[in-house]
């Protein structure tokens with residue numbers, strides 16, 4: 001039988017049958033899942049699995065295998081030194097940001113964009129808290145993202161501006177929300193689907209015995225159609241599995257200059273005759289984006 005992973009913790013996974021309503025609590029048969037060796041978590045919300053129900057214990061079952069992922073959103077888990085998949089099989093990853101409180105952090109957005117692309121997921125930037133006003137500097141950054149071809153939407157959970165557009169955008173899709181703590185993720189989700197927070201609270205009481213479940217993703221159904229995965233409020237989104245010289249490919253503004261540097265394997269950092277550095281000087285590449293490039297390069301170098 002086939003089902004979707006809703007939530008997983010301590011190697012127990014909630015599976016929703018594709019053709020049924022009642023979720024099952026499943027373990028992995030044989031403890032290890034093929035394709036997940038070396039990963040922080042073998043399965044993530046959104047994963048499709050093959051399972052068998054336990055005839056003797058209603059509501060329980062065993063996961064036999066994972067279907068190949070269409071795409072994934074993941075990060076490097078520094079503590080466990082392993083990749084952690086936060087959500088799988090997405091139609092859209094929504095990177096929520098706010099103009100202030102917390103301040104606008106383009107570094108986080110740049111990482112979300114790269115991580116999404118690495119995993120094959122389209123990313124949208126959602127600027128929440130528009131009721132706070134958006135200053136020229138932030139506006140300039142958002143314009144730049146749009147110029148680069150990224151989708152940007154605006155909303156306010158407080159004034160409800162843009163909420164209907166957001167609901168229309170995500171209907172019938174499998175989406176995941178990601179964002180720094182305080183950008184208004186929970187408030188937005190609760191507005192779109194009041195069930196979300198309720199479900200999260202239920203699960204957290206059931207499985208964590210009082211501990212925070214904020215470090216786990218959870219998939220909930222959107223009553224209007226589709227599903228929403230709430231990912232944990234990550235402080236940093238560390239990238240992995242990207243070669244240093246590959247990083248440039250995640251910066252569409254650099255593409256026009258590929259092959260124009262004096263050195264074939266130019267890192268676009270210090271090399272003489274670098275076409276990217278020259279474009280930066282001429283203002284054709286946003287300095288803030290270039291700053292992200294430098295910081296991420298440094299991180300990839302230091303592993």
Ligand SMILES: Nc1nc2c(ncn2[C@@H]2O[C@H](COP(=O)(O)OP(=O)(O)OP(=O)(O)O)[C@@H](O)[C@H]2O)c(=O)[nH]1
Nearest residue numbers: 128129156157158180181182183184185186187233
């Ligand atoms: N002014 C304004 N405040 C908002 C808006 N949306 C959320 N907030 C406030 O921002 C604060 C943080 O909101 P949360 O929804 O808890 O943020 P979060 O992203 O879920 O944060 P974590 O749960 O820590 O990951 C709360 O005090 C909300 O009331 C908005 O559109 N405008």
Ligand SMILES: [Zn+2]
Nearest residue numbers: 261266268274
């Ligand atoms: Zn160069």
